Amino acid sequence: MLLPFALYLVPKQYIFDNEHTLCLIKNIFGTECYGCGITRALFSILYFDIRSAVGYNPLVMFVFPIMVYLWIKLIVIKIKELIILNNYL
Numbered sequence: 363m364l365l366p367f368a369l370y371l372v373p374k375q376y377i378f379d380n381e382h383t384l385c386l387i388k389n390i391f392g393t394e395c396y397g398c399g400i401t402r403a404l405f406s407i408l409y410f411d412i413r414s415a416v417g418y419n420p421l422v423m424f425v426f427p428i429m430v431y432l433w434i435k436l437i438v439i440k441i442k443e444l445i446i447l448n449n450y451l
Contacts, residue, residue, distance in 0.1 A: 366433060369408060377405045400425060 387395035396419075403422035406415035415422050 366408070369405070372405075374405070374409075377402055396421060404429075 383389065383398070385395060385398050387393065388398060399418035400422060403415040403418035404426060406412070406418060407422060407426050415426075
């Protein structure tokens with residue numbers, strides 16, 4: 363649940379200045395896939411740089427809201443579990 367906050371601990375230089383990619387499509391075929399740049403785009407959004415985020419990967423405008431929704435949903439589920447657990451104790 364703390365992952366979005368822990369991402370601020372990752373140095374920006376490691377994400378934005380890394381010359382090597384982990385993308386198998388790009389490493390094997392030499393072309394970018396639809397997911398290329400999404401990590402840099404998500405980090406850009408975390409630092410409120412929307413223009414750069416869209417430049418890295420325009421699909422971030424769909425991925426980021428879905429990730430936020432899933433993160434909030436996880437938090438709500440965990441809170442409900444804690445409430446139910448406390449009721450049994």
